[in-house]
Each structure stands twice: as C-alpha cells, then as structure tokens.
Amino acid sequence: MDEIRVKVIFDRERIATRIKELAVEIDARYGQEPLLAVCVLKGAVFFFGDLVRILHNKNLELDFVRLTSYGMDDASSGAPILTKDVEADIYGKHILIVEDIVDSGYSMRFLLDCFAARGARSLRLAALVDKHERRQVDVNVDFAGFAVNSGFLVGYGMDWAERWRMLPDICEIVPG
Ligand code: IMP
Numbered sequence: 001m002d003e004i005r006v007k008v009i010f011d012r013e014r015i016a017t018r019i020k021e022l023a024v025e026i027d028a029r030y031g032q033e034p035l036l037a038v039c040v041l042k043g044a045v046f047f048f049g050d051l052v053r054i055l056h057n058k059n060l061e062l063d064f065v066r067l068t069s070y071g072m073d074d075a076s077s078g079a080p081i082l083t084k085d086v087e088a089d090i091y092g093k094h095i096l097i098v099e100d101i102v103d104s105g106y107s108m109r110f111l112l113d114c115f116a117a118r119g120a121r122s123l124r125l126a127a128l129v130d131k132h133e134r135r136q137v138d139v140n141v142d143f144a145g146f147a148v149n150s151g152f153l154v155g156y157g158m159d160w161a162e163r164w165r166m167l168p169d170i171c172e173i174v175p176g
Pocket residue numbers: 043069070076099100101102103104105106107108151152153154158159160
C-alpha cells in the first residue's frame with residue numbers, strides 16, 4: 001500500500017479561502033435564522049469544523065450523521081446506510097447538510113429524502129467537492145466548494161479505504 005502516491009490539487013490556503021467565500025454565501029442566505037447544520041461523518045469533519053466556526057449565525061445548532069455506502073471500494077454501491085442518526089429533531093427546522101463530496105448523488109439523495117420525510121422546514125446542501133458530471137440521481141449542491149470531474153480525492157477528511165484523511169490539503173491519488 002505504501003507505494004501509492006498522492007498529489008495536492010487544492011492546498012490548505014485555497015481551501016480556507018474558498019470556505020470563507022462559502023460562509024459569506026451561507027450567512028447571506030440564513031442571517032440569524034435558527035439553523036441546524038448536520039455534518040456527514042467522517043469525510044466532512046474538517047470542512048464542517050472550519051465552516052461552522054466562521055459563520056456569523058448565533059442561532060446555529062450542530063449535529064452529526066454517519067452514512068456508509070463505500071466500504072473498502074471506491075465505487076458507490078448506490079445503497080447508503082444511516083449508521084449514526086442526528087440527535088436533534090428535524091421537524092420544522094432549517095437544515096444545512098455539510099458533506100465532503102457529492103459523486104453519484106445516491107448518499108445525499110437518501111439523506112435529503114430522509115430529512116424531508118421528517119418534516120424539515122427547508123433543506124440545503126453544502127459540499128466541499130461537487131463531482132457534478134458523475135451524477136446518477138438528481139442532487140443539487142446549494143453551496144459547492146470545488147467542482148471536480150475526475151480522479152479520486154483524499155485528504156482534508158476524505159479517505160481511500162480509511163487512509164489519508166489527516167492530510168491538510170485536498171489531494172488526488174496518482175494512478176499507477
Ligand atoms: P455518492 O453517494 O456517490 O454521491 O458518494 C458520496 C460519498 O462517496 C462521499 O460522501 C464520499 O465519502 C465518497 N466519495 C466519492 N468520491 C470520493 C473521492 O474522490 N474520494 C473520497 N471519497 C469519495
């Protein structure tokens with residue numbers, strides 16, 4: 001495994017700059033409206049931490065879900081499982097889901113439908129990376145960090161078979 005190499009595609013400064021821009025958009029959208037921000041573990045953990053700490057909304061609640069669909073593979077099974085649910089009640093609330101990557105869209109379609117069925121007042125999605133061209137089901141990313149069309153990304157929370165999450169930059173696995 002150790003021969004696998006990665007190369008930086010968005011470095012930590014670029015990530016921080018982009019997250020500040022997203023925070024401005026999110027603040028403009030919600031102002032001081034009560035908002036429940038839901039982090040999708042594990043991949044979004046650093047994105048979520050960096051984002052929510054610079055929002056100006058003083059009526060912000062934080063919660064966490066864990067979704068699994070990939071296992072040790074790098075292709076979506078298309079059948080996500082909610083292995084950890086939010087503790088908060090979703091009913092009647094403005095919800096902002098914070099995810100690392102939207103790829104096929106199956107995971108976020110599942111979570112959006114799940115929260116819609118629980119009666120969320122509004123539902124929006126922030127994703128650090130939008131692999132828009134790989135979409136299999138309709139999912140709109142309301143606040144997208146970076147658009148990427150190909151390659152497998154690791155670092156800044158994102159993993160390949162649980163490796164590389166701790167890298168401070170967004171990197172791509174170098175094939176070969
Ligand atoms: P989707 O259900 O196909 O949209 O898959 C979304 C999930 O797959 C994301 O939450 C990621 O955890 C994972 N994923 C998709 N592409 C990548 C990647 O390039 N690197 C790491 N994880 C990825």
